[in-house]
Each structure stands twice: as structure tokens, then as C-alpha cells.
Amino acid sequence: MNATQFLVIFISNVFIYNVILSRFLGLCSFIAISKQTKPALAMSLAVVFVTTMSSIITWLIYRFLLIPFNMTYLRTISFILVIAAFVQLVEMIIRKIAPPLYCFFGIYLPLITVNCAVLGVAVLNSDMYFGAETPILASFVYSAFQGICVGLGYTLAMLLMSAIRERIETCDIPKAMKDFPIGFIIASIMSMAFMGFNGFRF
Amino acid sequence: MKNLIQEFFKGIVKENPTFVLALGLCPTLAVSISISNAIGMGCAATFVILFSNIIIASIKDFIPDKIRIPCYIVVIATFVTITELVMKAYFPPLNRALGIYVPLIVVNCIVLGRAEAFASKNSVMASLFDGVGMGAGFTLALTLISAIREFLGAGKLCGLTVIPGFEPALIIGMPSGALLVIGLLLGFFNLLKEKAK
Numbered sequence: 001m002n003a004t005q006f007l008v009i010f011i012s013n014v015f016i017y018n019v020i021l022s023r024f025l026g027l028c029s030f031i032a033i034s035k036q037t038k039p040a041l042a043m044s045l046a047v048v049f050v051t052t053m054s055s056i057i058t059w060l061i062y063r064f065l066l067i068p069f070n071m072t073y074l075r076t077i078s079f080i081l082v083i084a085a086f087v088q089l090v091e092m093i094i095r096k097i098a099p100p101l102y103c104f105f106g107i108y109l110p111l112i113t114v115n116c117a118v119l120g121v122a123v124l125n126s127d128m129y130f131g132a133e134t135p136i137l138a139s140f141v142y143s144a145f146q147g148i149c150v151g152l153g154y155t156l157a158m159l160l161m162s163a164i165r166e167r168i169e170t171c172d173i174p175k176a177m178k179d180f181p182i183g184f185i186i187a188s189i190m191s192m193a194f195m196g197f198n199g200f201r202f
Numbered sequence: 203m204k205n206l207i208q209e210f211f212k213g214i215v216k217e218n219p220t221f222v223l224a225l226g227l228c229p230t231l232a233v234s235i236s237i238s239n240a241i242g243m244g245c246a247a248t249f250v251i252l253f254s255n256i257i258i259a260s261i262k263d264f265i266p267d268k269i270r271i272p273c274y275i276v277v278i279a280t281f282v283t284i285t286e287l288v289m290k291a292y293f294p295p296l297n298r299a300l301g302i303y304v305p306l307i308v309v310n311c312i313v314l315g316r317a318e319a320f321a322s323k324n325s326v327m328a329s330l331f332d333g334v335g336m337g338a339g340f341t342l343a344l345t346l347i348s349a350i351r352e353f354l355g356a357g358k359l360c361g362l363t364v365i366p367g368f369e370p371a372l373i374i375g376m377p378s379g380a381l382l383v384i385g386l387l388l389g390f391f392n393l394l395k396e397k398a399k
Contacts, residue, residue, distance in 0.1 A: 022377045025306075127302065177389040191378035
């Protein structure tokens with residue numbers, strides 16, 4: 001475990017393999033919720049929290065339940081269940097102890113369950129940091145950090161996108177291209193810009 | 203019988219999951235680099251939609267309303283796991299090409315969307331046809347996108363060179379090309395819809 005490794009994880013997840021623009025995870029929410037900055041920010045914060053926590057929880061499940069009992073084939077089913085249960089739990093807790101925050105997140109928190117970015121990072125962690133079913137050194141820390149970084153990558157793309165879309169709202173766009181189609185084309189141009197980061201090779 | 207055939211064709215044209223409902227776009231974009239990938243992904247997703255529709259339609263009366271979503275997800279995840287294991291055992295190159303997008307069929311909005319919007323309200327037979335239709339619509343859309351991308355991005359179709367000397371535009375094969383192609387296609391289908399009105 002050293003500092004460069006963390007830098008590599010950070011840069012590759014936020015910029016090079018940005019979760020939305022290059023891995024295409026969480027696209028549905030990205031296109032649907034990025035019309036205005038405020039809801040986009042709420043969604044991003046919720047995603048950062050959930051990806052981080054679910055990385056930690058799924059690592060524990062994979063390491064201490066699935067591998068010892070030789071049940072790694074149950075990965076998909078157990079991960080999605082744990083994530084769904086966790087999101088539900090967080091929703092209940094937030095509603096109880098912080099109602100304003102609950103209103104701020106609104107519908108976006110339950111939606112995260114079906115956000116592919118969350119399951120994606122869990123699957124990715126178990127693929128990357130468990131060579132031949134034994135965890136590599138410090139894999140727990142790497143997994144948790146990768147969870148944070150994927151969430152940050154999501155936030156970055158989401159904020160850029162919502163800022164652009166707020167501005168093009170007043171532009172004269174052909175009727176057929178409004179909303180989804182123009183959103184994809186903006187995302188495409190952003191993705192081209194992000195390709196510039198591919199020059200970073202470690 | 204006529205109704206059932208309608209359920210089938212609705213998934214292909216009128217309610218095409220990709221172009222009209224704009225559901226399940228993540229795997230669509232990620233695996234649409236070549237036609238063979240697209241067909242593999244389409245078959246896997248069709249299998250999952252079909253069987254989860256059948257099972258959910260047949261057990262819908264026993265599921266309490268409040269916890270229906272987790273129940274649906276368990277059913278869907280079961281079929282995704284079956285797909286994953288079969289693919290790993292019999293089609294290892296395809297499995298490598300699709301990578302993490304195979305387990306991610308679980309969170310594909312089409313599957314859960316059909317379970318919630320159709321299978322939970324209709325008979326087993328209707329759900330079966332709906333599932334096949336939706337799967338076929340998804341596969342066709344995926345094949346169309348990947349054919350465009352494979353032709354423009356690599357100058358090939360199904361791995362074969364089509365026009366010798368054609369200089370491919372690499373950008374179409376990259377992630378940004380996928381977003382560009384789907385954006386233009388969605389715009390094109392919107393235009394057709396408006397013209398048809």
C-alpha cells in the first residue's frame with residue numbers, strides 16, 4: 001500500500017475511466033436528472049455515499065461469506081440484495097433523523113438501487129482486488145477508495161452536464177433533438193474531451 | 203391470439219425499449235462495438251426478460267405489494283446468475299468481451315421495468331409474449347447501433363471487411379462515438395414519430 005497506488009485509482013476512476021463517460025454506468029440517471037444543477041448535486045452526493053458504503057459492505061460479504069463457503073457464483077444476487085437493503089435502510093434513517101435532507105434527496109435515493117454504477121463498482125472491486133479468489137494486499141482499502149473515486153467521477157460528470165444543460169435550455173434546438181438526443185450529443189463531446197486524459201499512463 | 207401477437211410486436215416497434223422508452227441504455231452503449239457482442243448481449247437479456255416475466259407473472263398473487271421490488275430483483279438476479287454461469291462455461295470469449303456488463307443485466311431498467319409495468323398486472327401467456335417482444339426489440343436496436351459503429355469505426359461487419367480501402371473513423375468505436383450514434387439515432391426516431399403524426 002503506497003500513495004502512488006491511491007493516485008492511480010483516483011485519476012483512473014475520475015478522469016480516464018470516468019464511470020459515466022467511458023464505462024457507461026449510471027447513464028439513465030445521468031441523462032434523466034441532469035437538467036438542473038441542484039437535483040444533479042443531490043443525486044451525486046447520494047451516489048458518492050452509496051458507492052462508498054456498498055464497496056465496503058460488498059467487500060466484507062465477498063471476503064468473509066462468499067469465498068470461505070465457496071459460493072462466489074452467488075455474487076450478483078447477494079450484492080444486489082445487500083445494496084437494495086442498504087439503500088432502503090439509509091432512506092429510513094435519513095427520514096427519521098434528518099427530514100430536510102430527506103426532502104433534499106427526495107426520490108433520488110431509492111432510485112440508486114437500480115443505478116448500475118453502484119453494482120458496477122462492487123463487481124469491479126471483486127474482479128480487480130481478488131486475484132484467484134484470495135484478496136490482494138490492502139484490497140479492502142483499495143476497494144473503499146475506488147468506491148469514493150467512482151462516486152466523485154459521477155459527481156464531476158453530473159455537475160458539468162447539468163451546468164451545460166441549464167445553459168442550452170434557452171437555445172433554439174430542433175424539436176426532434178430536444179432532451180435526450182441533445183443530452184447524448186453533449187455527453188459525447190464531453191467524453192471526447194475526457195479522452196485527452198488517456199495520455200496519462202502509469 | 204391476436205392480442206398476444208400484438209404484445210409481441212409492440213416491443214419491437216411501438217414501445218421499442220431502446221429508442222422509444224430509452225431504457226437500459228448503459229449496456230446498449232458499452233457492448234455495441236461489434237455485431238457479435240450485440241447479439242450475445244441481446245440473447246442474454248432476452249433470456250432474462252422472458253423468464254423473469256414468466257415467473258413474476260405466475261407468482262404475482264403471492265407477493266405482498268410493499269416488498270415487491272426486492273422480490274422481483276431476486277427473481278431477476280437468479281436468471282442473470284444462470285446466464286452468467288452458462289456463458290462462462292460455454293462461451294468464454296463472449297463472456298470476456300462483455301465483461302462486467304453480464305452481471306449488470308440485473309440493474310438493466312428494461313427487465314425491472316417490464317416486471318413492474320407488465321408482468322405484475324398481466325397473465326403468464328401475455329407476459330411471455332411481452333418478454334420475447336421486448337427482448338427482440340432490444341436485440342434489434344442493439345444490433346442496429348453496433349452495425350453502424352462496427353462499420354464506421356472499424357470498417358467491418360460481423361468481423362469481415364466490407365469495402366476494401368475504406369478508412370474507418372476510430373472515434374465511432376470509442377465511448378464518445380457510442381454516445382454520438384445513440385444521440386443521433388434517438389433524434390432520427392423522434393423525427394420519424396413527428397412525421398408519422
